[in-house]
Amino acid sequence: xxxxxxxxxxxxxxxxxPAVAEDAPAATRQQAATFQVxxxxxxxxxxxxxxxxxxxxxxxxxxxxxxxxxxxxxxxxTGVGIVLDDPDNDYDVQIDGKTVTTLVTPAPGTHWVxxxxxxxxxxxxxxxxxxxxxxxxxxxxxxxxxxAILPRPAPRHRQIExxxxxxxxxxxxxxxxxxxxxxxxxxxxxxxxxFAALTARKLGADYQINAFSGRGMVRNYGGGExxxxxxxxxxxxxxSVDGDVWKKPVTWRPQLVVVGLGINxxxxxxxxxxxxxxxxxLVDDFRAxxxxxxxxxxxxxxxxxxxxxxxxxxxxxxxxxxxxxxIVRERNAQGDHRVRYWYYSxxxxxxxxxxxxxxxxxxxxxxxxxxxxxxxxxxxx
Numbered sequence: 001x002x003x004x005x006x007x008x009x010x011x012x013x014x015x016x017x018p019a020v021a022e023d024a025p026a027a028t029r030q031q032a033a034t035f036q037v038x039x040x041x042x043x044x045x046x047x048x049x050x051x052x053x054x055x056x057x058x059x060x061x062x063x064x065x066x067x068x069x070x071x072x073x074x075x076x077x078t079g080v081g082i083v084l085d086d087p088d089n090d091y092d093v094q095i096d097g098k099t100v101t102t103l104v105t106p107a108p109g110t111h112w113v114x115x116x117x118x119x120x121x122x123x124x125x126x127x128x129x130x131x132x133x134x135x136x137x138x139x140x141x142x143x144x145x146x147x148a149i150l151p152r153p154a155p156r157h158r159q160i161e162x163x164x165x166x167x168x169x170x171x172x173x174x175x176x177x178x179x180x181x182x183x184x185x186x187x188x189x190x191x192x193x194x195f196a197a198l199t200a201r202k203l204g205a206d207y208q209i210n211a212f213s214g215r216g217m218v219r220n221y222g223g224g225e226x227x228x229x230x231x232x233x234x235x236x237x238x239x240s241v242d243g244d245v246w247k248k249p250v251t252w253r254p255q256l257v258v259v260g261l262g263i264n265x266x267x268x269x270x271x272x273x274x275x276x277x278x279x280x281x282l283v284d285d286f287r288a289x290x291x292x293x294x295x296x297x298x299x300x301x302x303x304x305x306x307x308x309x310x311x312x313x314x315x316x317x318x319x320x321x322x323x324x325x326x327i328v329r330e331r332n333a334q335g336d337h338r339v340r341y342w343y344y345s346x347x348x349x350x351x352x353x354x355x356x357x358x359x360x361x362x363x364x365x366x367x368x369x370x371x372x373x374x375x376x377x378x379x380x381x
Contacts, residue, residue: 052156055237061137067129067169068126068170068191068194069209072122072153074150075143076150080121081112083138083142090127094123130189156206159207160207161207165264167194170190170196173360215229223271226274290309294327309328
């Protein structure tokens with residue numbers, strides 16, 4: 001099967017096969033093409049696609065911010081159009097389970113995949129990168145002439161919510177160098193190849209990746225943006241909109257929540273003028289706030305949801321591991337035995353992603369270790 005991916009008014013990206021399209025440099029795949037653009041159909045976007053992510057339904061478009069959000073659909077025909085307005089982010093387009101192209105900061109318009117075999121196909125659009133400063137828009141799927149958009153896929157029974165920072169977001173995980181500019185971080189971040197998405201797909205689960213790089217439970221990296229933390233943004237669907245509150249659908253009740261916060265709280269020394277003068281004060285605030293956050297999750301999802309509190313190696317300190325383990329012991333002592341502690345070590349890790357973040361191989365390793373932990377949990381899938 002060959003596929004041609006077209007952007008309205010520009011050139012097409014041609015792929016000999018999905019595997020080649022995923023791996024070959026974009027410059028080797030471009031070739032001129034002419035085509036006609038079918039207009040986007042009016043109607044409610046979410047009627048034609050399945051998503052588990054935090055989105056705002058605006059009728060003819062859906063808006064969103066968090067990384068890793070995906071939209072899944074089905075169609076009949078030799079191609080499909082994807083309506084996007086997002087000049088800040090990158091997306092993978094997957095047809096029948098294979099990535100056929102990456103849309104890099106797509107301009108407003110309909111982006112086409114053409115040259116498919118006749119018949120029924122699945123399509124998956126996934127947001128690779130982070131963009132907490134802006135809002136993205138997806139306008140749905142468009143059939144080629146003679147084709148049709150088919151009923152959306154059914155939601156999966158298994159649901160997992162991942163909460164975290166840059167590790168959970170897949171920050172710079174496809175980079176071949178540790179030294180990266182901000183632009184290079186954006187282009188080399190791929191949440192769909194991070195440990196969260198890897199584990200969820202192996203389990204056949206729908207998932208959310210609610211991750212925000214640089215944010216901590218009470219303190220951000222380097223003490224930046226004081227007065228804010230991850231908790232400032234957690235309840236939002238649109239991260240850049242002050243006061244926004246995500247309207248949780250009744251269908252979203254994850255059986256498992258994996259929390260990975262705290263690296264940014266403890267990885268840099270306290271600065272003069274910060275609200276905590278001693279590490280002990282930071283630990284006390286962190287512990288109390290973490291308990292409050294767990295209370296929020298428990299109230300939202302009920303007593304049956306399993307919550308995994310994770311920690312990992314932080315250079316020069318053991319405060320993250322010690323404090324999170326203490327928090328879990330305290331929850332268990334209070335009678336909540338469905339809060340579990342998970343520490344994943346740095347053994348075997350390369351940290352060759354941007355700014356010493358986990359690489360693709362590291363994410364595979366973390367995912368494997370998480371899989372082993374999930375096998376021990378009292379989950380009723």
